[in-house]
Amino acid sequence: MMSSAVLQEAQPTGIVGELYARFPGEGLVEQATADGMPTLWVPAAKLLAVMKTLKRELRQPYRMLYDLTAVDERQRQHRNGLPVADFTVVYQLLSIERNADVRIKVALSGDAPCCPSVTGLWLNANWYEREVWDLFGIRFEGHPHLVRIMMPRTWDGHPLRKDHFARATEAERLVMDQARVEREQEALKIDPAEWGMREVAEDHDTMVLNLGPNHPSVHGVFRIMLQLDGEQIVQAVPDIGYHHRGAEKMGERQSWHTYIPYTDRIDYLGGVMNNLPYLMAIERMAGITVPSRAQTIRVMLCEFFRITSHLLFYGTYAQDVGSMSPVFFMFVDRQKAYDVIEAITGFRMHPAWFRIGGVAADLPNGWERLVREFLDWMPKRLKDYEKMALKNTILKRRSVGIGTYSTQDAIDWGVTGPGLRATGLAFDWRKARPYSGYEHFDFEVPTGNNGDVYDRCVVRVEEIRQSLRIIEQCLDHMPSGDYKARHPLTTPPIKDRTMQDIETLIHHFLNVSWGPVIPAGECTMTVEATKGLNSYYLTSDGGTASYRTRIRTPSFPHLQMIPYISRGLMVPDLIAIIASIDFVMADVDR
Structure with a gap:
């Protein structure tokens, strides 16, 4: 290589x-x-x-x-x-x-x-x-x-x-004296003109309103500065960074193996799907071939998390446009999915269960029954939600024709995932560039027609059905064999070999305590995540940690499009647009 x-x-x-x-x-x-x-x-x-x-x-x-x-x-x-x-x-x-x-x-x-x-x-x-x-x-x-x-x-x-510095302990001691307090307060003041807000006319007043950064409708610590003419939006300026935790900097001081749990917390609704592009990049640089059983297990768990993420979107979206009941029903179904995830991985939202070369452990006894019960349960629930939400006349009036953009607009703004497919373009990374064995699965790529708030919901609902199809194929055609590669840089090695030969024991000790040494190189790997395309661009300098970890998340460019699709609309329309984007701020700010 x-x-x-x-x-x-x-x-x-x-x-x-x-x-x-x-x-x-x-x-x-x-x-x-x-x-x-x-x-x-x-x-x-x-x-x-x-x-x-x-x-x-x-x-x-x-x-x-x-x-x-x-x-x-x-x-x-x-x-x-x-x-x-x-x-x-x-x-x-x-x-x-x-x-x-x-x-x-x-x-x-x-x-x-x-x-x-x-x-x-x-x-x-x-x-x-x-x-x-x-x-x-x-x-x-x-x-x-x-x-x-x-x-x-x-x-x-x-x-x-x-x-x-990478750690707070390496920085000078923070002293909030009066001078610093005043300086920080002054920096928080808003100059509307700086953010592109202009007078409509000399004899016409507009209002500047802060939506967020702490408000249920903005789905996290996210602020939008609104310039309003009555309730009509003249300008909307997104303001991010309130959730920034230095996730990329952390990648420089954690070993390749110990950084895995940090990836779960990026799109914190995506669970192990966050592990996958990171590990795929390491495996490509190290020349590790993941066994087909491990690849299929990864696909199955990723699709479970796609379902849990889309269910949360579905419920909160319906709530944001005025329907209170669906979110409670959908949380019940999310818990049923998490029961399966927990039975397999030991954890619910953030299992950090994928490993370099495969997964942490083989599937437990009885996993087939749990997966089958969920597959039998979920389709009829989706039919109930369709009656309760998608066909609800109020929901449709609040979302059809709102926040519309074209395929060209989406490409210009870097929109991927359901937001792009809602415009009519059937571009799904799992089909366009299959990874982890997705080329062996039969599923469709749902698309919309109008690229509006409603279509963005419809596409995600249909993606839940397609995820169920993929999971059923994993259940029916789970390969036999290893759940992890037998490559020396696989971390940690397969458990049953650790106490059988000294070489594996040495690799286990070094790879876990010190970290595997990944050959110098750089690599980008991408997955079709819950909210769009998610990539890790890793640079190795031939050491036990990443020299540079770049996390390309879908939500970052998606929020940047808000001013373009909200000008001239009403404040309630903006709430529907925010809900339809389906983002989490950890995915934006990292």
Whole structure:
């Protein structure tokens, strides 16, 4: 397997070859990576030209800015001839037409690096660039509002730089004297003009209203600053960062194995589905092949968590548009699903049960009966909910035609998952790029027609039915064999071998106490998570912990679209839109 830090010497092909042909002699450098994604280093001066070509000038363009992040390269040892850089800005673009990605990198030097902004090309670049500025101190020339997004404005330093402390015990003692209190209070004041709120007319007053950050309708610590003309929304400005816990920074100080429980807490409704892209990236870099039984067990548990997450969405969505009863019924069904999950994994919401190379243990005796009972129970409940909620005339009047956007709009804003499929595009990662054996399962990809609040609900309801189909196939066709790979970097090794030979015992001791040593490289792996596409972009420097852990979550770009789809509507419409997005703030802020 080629390290991610090895440059390609063969003649470039594919999209890299296209770009070489369009920009000959411009200093473009191809890089091989463990995930096989086309990766190209581009000089900062040529970035906008290359990005414009990728988005607008190719026959099958890369229209979605899927992710934008950075790496502090200053302590990295295994770079093997890569362009000299103190910092690297990394762009990942997605082409639906090609069903392919491309990774663009820009090398930057100095303690105050600067890079051209791509906000003129991609609408959702705004928040991504603000995040990189906030956490790395990389300035984006031409950005319309480059201010902190995760950290308080009074924060000193940029937390994802390698020289920034990782633990509170490493920081200076916090003293909240009167001067600091006044400074913090001053920083909390809102200047409406700074956030794009303008007077409608000199003789016409509007009101600025804070919705959140603590309010049931915003589903977490999330604030939206509203400029209202009566009850009509003139401007809506999302404000995030209240739930930021430094999850990516934690990845630098936990071993590859001990970081697994942290992933459960990202989309905290997705459970073990959060483990999967992280472990898939490690397994790809380490060359570990997961046994088919372990892959099928993973699929079954992921689909159980898709059901529990969608049921919570279904109930709270109905509640937000005025129906109180459904949420209580749906919580009953979630508990039935959690009973099965607990019987298999030992835990309910956050099992952290997947492991490097497979899962923590084999399926317990009697698991088939529990799964079958749930499969027999759930379909008739969905029929009851359809009568109670989806066909309810009040719910339909509150949601049909509200918060509408097109497929093109969704791609421009980086929307994935049910929010994208509600516009009519049947793009599901499990079908487009099957992983963990999804290619062996028979299921449909539900889509909507109008891309409105109602369609986003209908798509998720049908996805519950498809998840039940997948689980039934797991039940009927569960492979035999190991629940975990027998590779030396599998952590921990299969239990029944640990006391049988000294080599396995040594691997167990080292891999658990110290951590497995993953070969130097970098890799992105993606799953179709409960709320959209979730990816882990991991960089290994050949050690026992990740050099850089990037978590690309679906909810982050989804919330950025709120101003676009809510202007001109009423406040109750905004509540319905928020409910239909289906997000959790831990998934946004990390």
